[in-house]
Amino acid sequence: MAKVKFPNDNVEVEVPAGTMLRDVVENNGVNIHFACGDGRCGACLVKIVKGMENLNQRTESEKRTLELLGAEPDKRLACQVKIEKNGDVVVENVY
Ligand code: FES
Incomplete structure (x- = not known):
């Protein structure tokens, strides 16, 4: 299992590898x-x-959008994010 934390929302959940981050966000009321x-x-x-x-590698559309946004490498x-391996992931809201 992977442990995913959203410190801004005080949410911490364990999910199986292969889970999409979007599902974790939507199933746990995270403010993203x-x-x-x-x-x-x-x-x-x-x-x-x-x-x-x-996490998975960036998708092609994700790479293009992050480049347009001038996003730092930690964004x-x-x-587009899939949790591919078991381990801790900590995610912060930007907006
Ligand atoms: S909702 Fe993720 S880039 Fe539009």
């Missing part, structure tokens, strides 16, 4: 919002404080 759902709009920008190595688009 989605719009396009496919990595184009940037609405779901988050900071990965810990555990980037436990991801939550709608």
Whole structure:
């Protein structure tokens, strides 16, 4: 299991590897919002404080959008993130 923490919302959950971050957010009332759902709009920008190595690689649309936003390397688009490995992941809201 992977332990995913959202310190801004005081949420901490364990999920199996392979879980989409969006599902974790929506199932636990975390204050991260989605719009396009496919990595184009940037609405779901988050900071990965810990555990980037436990996540999937950036998708092509995510890479393009993060570049347009001038996002730092610790940023991801939550709608494109899959938790691939067991381990801790800490996610902070940006908006
Ligand atoms: S919801 Fe649009 S990029 Fe994630």
